[in-house]
Amino acid sequence: MATVTAPPPFVSQDLLNAVNPKKATAAEGSVEADTNKFLTLLVTQLKNQDPMNPLDNAQLTSQLAQLSTVTGVNKLNTTLESLKSSYQASESLQAANMIGHGVLVEGDYVRLQTGKGIMGVDVGSDADSVKLIITDPSTGKDVQTIDLGAQKAGTVPLAWDGVVDATRVGADGLPVTLKDGKYLIRVVATRGEDILKDAKALSFDSVASVTTSAKDGVQLNLPTRGVVSMADIRQIL
Numbered sequence: 001m002a003t004v005t006a007p008p009p010f011v012s013q014d015l016l017n018a019v020n021p022k023k024a025t026a027a028e029g030s031v032e033a034d035t036n037k038f039l040t041l042l043v044t045q046l047k048n049q050d051p052m053n054p055l056d057n058a059q060l061t062s063q064l065a066q067l068s069t070v071t072g073v074n075k076l077n078t079t080l081e082s083l084k085s086s087y088q089a090s091e092s093l094q095a096a097n098m099i100g101h102g103v104l105v106e107g108d109y110v111r112l113q114t115g116k117g118i119m120g121v122d123v124g125s126d127a128d129s130v131k132l133i134i135t136d137p138s139t140g141k142d143v144q145t146i147d148l149g150a151q152k153a154g155t156v157p158l159a160w161d162g163v164v165d166a167t168r169v170g171a172d173g174l175p176v177t178l179k180d181g182k183y184l185i186r187v188v189a190t191r192g193e194d195i196l197k198d199a200k201a202l203s204f205d206s207v208a209s210v211t212t213s214a215k216d217g218v219q220l221n222l223p224t225r226g227v228v229s230m231a232d233i234r235q236i237l
Contacts, residue, residue: 091218091230095210098220102237105225107203110134110160110185115177117160117204119185122234123151124198127189132158132201135184143178151189155202155235202234 102118110119121132130148135141144164148156162178189199205222212218219227 092210092212095207095212095218095220095230098207098233098236099210100207102204102206103220103222103233104155104157104202104235104237105205105222105228105232106200106234107205107225108184108186108201109182109203111182111204111224112160112162112178112180114180115162117162117183118157118237119160119204120155120157120202120235121148121151121187121189122155122200122202123153123189123196124200125153125196126191127151127196127199128191130156130187130189130199133186133188134160135186136178137182137184143183157202157235157237204237 104118104120104122106122110117119132121130123130128150130151132146132148133142134144134146136143146158146160162180163175164178165176185201185203187199187201189196203225205225207220208223209221210218211221211227216229218230220230220233221227
């Protein structure tokens with residue numbers, strides 16, 4: 001007597017795909033994608049090599065070494081990107097803590113208010129003589145020269161009271177002070193007979209807010225100077 005075997009139950013293609021999912025495609029430019037490309041080329045080369053002149057061990061070893069080098073470089077780039085993200089996060093936190101603080105940035109002015117002004121000098125290299133010259137922009141005349149003497153490389157903050165000549169007094173018996181306003185400043189620094197080009201005048205400003213973007217990184221918004229980077233800050237006061 002013949003035995004009749006029942007046909008297997010119908011299994012849909014969707015069910016097979018769900019049970020046996022395809023491996024996800026490696027992202028373009030990733031270490032896995034580059035490795036797959038290299039191995040594909042290597043296998044193709046081995047399949048199509050001349051049987052009478054096969055690829056020798058030295059060539060194969062060289063190509064495998066190239067794969068290892070490329071993989072290592074890609075992993076290094078991935079690590080650097082991760083470190084960059086961590087650094088930007090840390091920089092953002094540091095910048096946020098600066099909101100409301102006064103800072104010195106490169107500038108050519110000092111603002112005198114109620115007989116008080118803040119400025120500075122950024123000395124790029126050791127100088128035998130550093131002088132800060134203050135000019136009244138309304139007349140174009142120099143109103144005061146502050147002699148700082150010899151200075152080592154670094155940032156020198158200065159408080160200015162607007163008093164040009166302490167020996168001159170007004171009717172109230174107090175030294176005559178310049179009127180409030182914005183004055184121009186410039187630096188003259190020398191070493192021997194050479195005039196140094198790396199000495200810069202610094203202006204005072206305050207940090208109003210912080211902006212972070214993938215393109216420009218962390219930027220500080222200053223009311224007078226505008227947008228600057230963290231690297232532009234010479235000193236936090």
